[in-house]
Amino acid sequence: MTRALITGVTGQDGSYLAELLLAQGYEVHGVTRDAGEVVTPGVIAHELDLSTDSAIGGLITELQPREIYNLAALSSVFQSWQNPTLTARLNGAVVAEMLAAVKTIHDQGDVDIRFVQASSAEIFGTPTDSPQHEGTPVRPTSPYGAAKAYAHGLVGAYRTAGVAASSLILYNHESPRRPETFVTRKITAAAARISRGLQDTLELGNMDARRDWGWAPDYADALVRAAQHPDADDFVIATGISHSVRDFVAAAFERAGVEDWADRVTVADSLLRTGDAALQRGDASKAQQILGWTPTVEFDEIVAAMVDHDLALLT
CATH class of the missing domain: 3.40.50.720 (NAD(P)-binding Rossmann-like Domain)
Structure with a gap:
């Protein structure tokens, strides 16, 4: 063993x-x-x-x-x-x-x-x-x-x-196991609570930052x-595909059934991070060639799994 x-x-x-x-x-x-x-x-x-x-x-x-x-x-x-x-x-x-x-x-x-x-x-x-x-x-x-x-x-x-x-x-x-101290889980948990009338708004930092999100x-x-x-x-x-925080928010609120999400999200200067990269996108071709590794879950599926989990927690 x-x-x-x-x-x-x-x-x-x-x-x-x-x-x-x-x-x-x-x-x-x-x-x-x-x-x-x-x-x-x-x-x-x-x-x-x-x-x-x-x-x-x-x-x-x-x-x-x-x-x-x-x-x-x-x-x-x-x-x-x-x-x-x-x-x-x-x-x-x-x-x-x-x-x-x-x-x-x-x-x-x-x-x-x-x-x-x-x-x-x-x-x-x-x-x-x-x-x-x-x-x-x-x-x-x-x-x-x-x-x-x-x-x-x-x-x-x-x-x-x-x-x-x-x-x-x-x-x-990401995954449903992310704590809410991470922006992705903060977004999906808020989308779920807003959809159920348990929260009014969501406060975020840089909505234009683009990240390469995997499962x-x-x-x-x-x-x-x-x-x-x-x-x-x-x-x-990495997946080789980047999405903005705004994309993540839109996908999460759509999954939660909230159409007017733009009125629910505000940007706070206090949440802007010093030295934050505008874009992160990785090339995993070496891992694919040598390790035989490839990502299996796409962006929308990841967001959906997290939102569904957070909605289930409210039932």
Whole structure:
């Protein structure tokens, strides 16, 4: 039985990834921040606060898993401006600790560990290339992007040193498991509540920003494909199609049955993000060719699934 370790196991991606690995017969271990977090049934939980505790290397040494998936991060660009030090710790320094432990085990010849880092399109900042690919210059424009860029660079450095480490540059990916702190779920939850007369308006920031939105379970599948592939490498994971936030809002309200949505949505300057890229669109042709990965769920289906879930919560 292959043993895997997932950090961020209680998040959207971690839960889908855990389910996928368990279905493949893995022994799955997961890092949780506290005992009260809900963990996917079948996952062996290890309580560890990565924001303050440096014991992750010891846990890796103890478990010696065959595969490690690092999904733990402060995941909000906005919050990264409020707390850049915590962002640097969770999104950067923790990755250094994990890779150092993996290299020690590798150098001892004990276990061949496959390490997969969940990177982000935010490492490209405001790119001049469109679509972005693995060779697009890394020029982050936020503390979140900078910390992810550091981790992305570390993966490449340790791979050069012999560690089987891959970095997957994940573009936006959604599902009903997204918390409402993310704009997509904020939109679908609001559309559902407005359709039922439980909320009057929705306040958003930049409605013209365009993002490449995919289906979260597809992205969990990409992580596993990278871990199981013989050659570690960097891969962009994206659909190659971008939509604006306005497009997302329109699709969500239409699914919820609200026709006059324009009168219900307002733009607040306080929600505009510093350094926000106008357009993100990824080229996943390398992942398609090498990993055999392709997205399976289209934009309208993703929005519909999220809205339907939020409507069901109100019944």
